[in-house]
Amino acid sequence: SQxxxxxxxxxxxxxxxxxxxxxxxxxxxxxNLYWYRQAAGRGLQLLFYxxxxxxxxxxxxxxxxxxxxxxxxxxxxxxxxxxxxxGFYLCAWNLAAFGTQYFGPGTRLLVL
Amino acid sequence: DAKTTQPPSMDCAEGRAxxxxxxxxxxxxxxxxxxxxxxxxxxxQYIIHGLKNNETNEMASLIITEDRKxxxxxxxxATLRDTAVYYCIVRVANQxxxxxxxxxxxxxxxxxx
Numbered sequence: 001s002q003x004x005x006x007x008x009x010x011x012x013x014x015x016x017x018x019x020x021x022x023x024x025x026x027x028x029x030x031x032n033l034y035w036y037r038q039a040a041g042r043g044l045q046l047l048f049y050x051x052x053x054x055x056x057x058x059x060x061x062x063x064x065x066x067x068x069x070x071x072x073x074x075x076x077x078x079x080x081x082x083x084x085x086x087g088f089y090l091c092a093w094n095l096a097a098f099g100t101q102y103f104g105p106g107t108r109l110l111v112l
Numbered sequence: 113d114a115k116t117t118q119p120p121s122m123d124c125a126e127g128r129a130x131x132x133x134x135x136x137x138x139x140x141x142x143x144x145x146x147x148x149x150x151x152x153x154x155x156x157q158y159i160i161h162g163l164k165n166n167e168t169n170e171m172a173s174l175i176i177t178e179d180r181k182x183x184x185x186x187x188x189x190a191t192l193r194d195t196a197v198y199y200c201i202v203r204v205a206n207q208x209x210x211x212x213x214x215x216x217x218x219x220x221x222x223x224x225x
Contacts, residue, residue: 034212043199044156044215059212090155092213100146101213103155 002027006091006104013111019064019078021107023091026072031093033074034101035066038088050074086111116200121220130187132219134200137181144203145176146213147185149196149221156199156215159185190223197221 003026013019025031035047046059048066056066063082067075074091091104117135124130136145146161160167160174162183167174173186187194199218 036215043217044213046212046214049212088153092155100158100161102158106153106155108153 002093002102004091004093004102004104006089006107008107009105010108011110013081013109015083015111016080019076019081019085019109021076021089021091021109023074023076023104024072025093028072028093028095030071031095033068034092034094035074035076036090036092036103038090040087044090048076081111083111085109116202116216118198118200118216118219120217121222123222123224124187124190126192126223126225127189130190130194130221130223132185132187132198132200132221133182134185135182136200136202139180139202145174145180145183146201146203147172147174148199148201148213148215149194150199150218151193151196159198161203190221192223192225195221195223 005024007022032051034049036044037047038044047064048056048058050056050068053068053071063085064076064078086109089107089109092101094101115138144161144163147159148156149159150156160169160172162174162176164176174183176183197218197220199215201213203213
């Protein structure tokens with residue numbers, strides 16, 4: 001069966017520091033991968049999605065970037081964190097054109 | 113993507129059925145209705161989806177009106193662990209768009225003993 005992992009689970013970082021969040025999917029090949037962010041008390045906002053290695057689409061302009069170095073690995077990065085980057089970051093995957101999206105456990109980021 | 117409208121919150125009694133409504137009056141013929149829920153501090157969990165016909169699985173039932181402009185998620189016997197925010201989503205079936213899900217505000221469901 002397929003599983004999705006995210007780490008770290010929780011992260012506290014100072015403003016201006018770099019960020020790297022990792023997401024990996026097991027048990028499948030060539031998934032679509034997604035990064036979402038959820039600010040406190042708010043709905044989910046799609047940040048990036050990828051339909052293949054090296055293919056990244058950005059949904060909103062921001063301080064973050066994404067990369068997909070391997071088929072089942074998706075990385076969210078920042079060179080310099082802002083206070084507004086705090087939130088709950090969720091990775092998700094699906095297969096093909098009509099697959100249900102499945103979410104990881106999330107990473108809670110607090111920028112101080 | 114078609115937009116959805118859900119009540120912001122609702123309470124239900126433990127052991128009773130919970131009926132969660134969703135309006136999606138601008139839904140297109142090839143768009144599916146998906147339901148997810150998010151328990152506090154966890155990632156969203158897939159519940160069920162459908163196109164035209166009513167659907168049932170081990171978690172819930174989905175009733176879609178004949179004109180497809182609204183739907184109802186039914187939790188047949190709500191438990192305290194069903195307390196969560198429930199999201200109704202209409203999804204674009206477009207591989208080029210990566211099949212992204214657009215989440216609205218959802219309905220905050222509180223199951224009371």
